[in-house]
Amino acid sequence: xxxxxxxxxxxxxxxxxxxLTKELVELLDVxxxxxxxxxxxxxxxxxxxxxxxxxPSGVLVACDQDxxxxxxxxxxxxSLRCRSRFYLGNFADSLSELLEKGFRATHxxxxxxxxxxxxxxxxxxxxxxxxxxxDMRMDPEGPVTAxxxxxxxxxxxxxxxxxxxxxxxxxRRIARAIVAQRSSRPYERTAELVDTVxxxxxxPARFGAGNPAKRVFQALRIEVNDELNSLQRALPAAFDLLDxxxxxxxxxxxxxxxxxxxxxxxxxxxxxxxxxxxxxxxxGKKPTGELVTSKAVTPSPAELTSNPRSSSxxxxxxxxx
Ligand SMILES: C[S@@+](CC[C@H](N)C(=O)[O-])C[C@H]1O[C@@H](n2cnc3c(N)ncnc32)[C@H](O)[C@@H]1O
Numbered sequence: 001x002x003x004x005x006x007x008x009x010x011x012x013x014x015x016x017x018x019x020l021t022k023e024l025v026e027l028l029d030v031x032x033x034x035x036x037x038x039x040x041x042x043x044x045x046x047x048x049x050x051x052x053x054x055x056p057s058g059v060l061v062a063c064d065q066d067x068x069x070x071x072x073x074x075x076x077x078x079s080l081r082c083r084s085r086f087y088l089g090n091f092a093d094s095l096s097e098l099l100e101k102g103f104r105a106t107h108x109x110x111x112x113x114x115x116x117x118x119x120x121x122x123x124x125x126x127x128x129x130x131x132x133x134x135d136m137r138m139d140p141e142g143p144v145t146a147x148x149x150x151x152x153x154x155x156x157x158x159x160x161x162x163x164x165x166x167x168x169x170x171x172r173r174i175a176r177a178i179v180a181q182r183s184s185r186p187y188e189r190t191a192e193l194v195d196t197v198x199x200x201x202x203x204p205a206r207f208g209a210g211n212p213a214k215r216v217f218q219a220l221r222i223e224v225n226d227e228l229n230s231l232q233r234a235l236p237a238a239f240d241l242l243d244x245x246x247x248x249x250x251x252x253x254x255x256x257x258x259x260x261x262x263x264x265x266x267x268x269x270x271x272x273x274x275x276x277x278x279x280x281x282x283x284g285k286k287p288t289g290e291l292v293t294s295k296a297v298t299p300s301p302a303e304l305t306s307n308p309r310s311s312s313x314x315x316x317x318x319x320x321x
Pocket of ligand 1: 016018090113138227
């Protein structure tokens with residue numbers, strides 16, 4: 001008979017298929033008494049795989065800003081042998097709170113972006129494939145929705161956002177079309193925005209790869225959830241939380257996230273701030289981390305076939321010295 005934890009993993013697989021799980025478990029090499037922080041619990045797929053290695057003297061701290069994730073945690077909890085606790089809120093704040101409380105971890109990991117439950121729940125407004133309220137908040141109490149942004153931001157600010165966070169080629173045309181459209185009727189639904197994007201871009205671009213609104217939706221989602229700032233705030237707190245020898249692991253899904261992670265890791269591995277022309281280091285800054293992954297780990301061909309949503313995943317890990 002399968003264990004309760006195994007049944008949980010099977011059940012959750014229908015909700016969200018965690019990416020790079022085998023690689024994450026191998027690289028973390030969690031021990032029975034490890035103290036592990038999962039910053040992005042989601043449906044708990046990674047957490048269940050990691051917690052299976054923990055004994056009653058181990059600890060799992062689970063964080064997520066989406067209350068739906070807390071429901072998943074409550075489902076998993078009875079099957080856990082280790083001690084555990086859930087923090088609802090932005091992981092940057094939860095990590096700072098843990099630090100202040102004096103908690104120290106052997107492992108901290110983040111699996112960034114959205115869960116399948118968020119994308120596939122039409123009412124959340126994350127998907128351009130369903131007509132729904134234009135919301136996109138991971139934290140349903142968050143201060144700003146995507147509708148607020150498209151209805152109030154200036155044309156220049158929207159164009160800049162779509163260009164920077166969506167790498168959208170037609171950012172300016174789309175921003176102009178949004179501003180023209182909203183003067184007669186404010187945006188309320190995802191389908192209205194998809195329609196504007198389709199009408200704003202040149203006809204051939206409407207029939208390219210994927211939905212033409214994909215990049216605009218990505219840009220809005222990143223901004224609505226303040227994703228890049230949260231990551232930037234969270235990484236130092238996550239690193240400070242680690243015991244010497246502890247591991248920080250991050251799975252990201254787009255180049256903006258990956259750049260922040262790489263930059264942070266390099267700042268720990270090569271902290272020297274001396275000008276390149278100096279023959280020797282005089283700043284005296286010593287490395288405080290070493291790379292566990294010399295380059296990003298990406299999904300295997302088998303995983304790409306079984307879970308196409310994993311296609312852009314990149315995993316990087318750093319050990320604290
Ligand atoms: C890709 S899913 C994680 C899936 C999870 N690893 C699993 O195995 O089911 C990302 C999760 O991180 C959460 N999240 C993203 N950014 C967050 C942040 N700044 N603070 C807290 N949770 C965040 C989302 O709400 C979502 O549930």
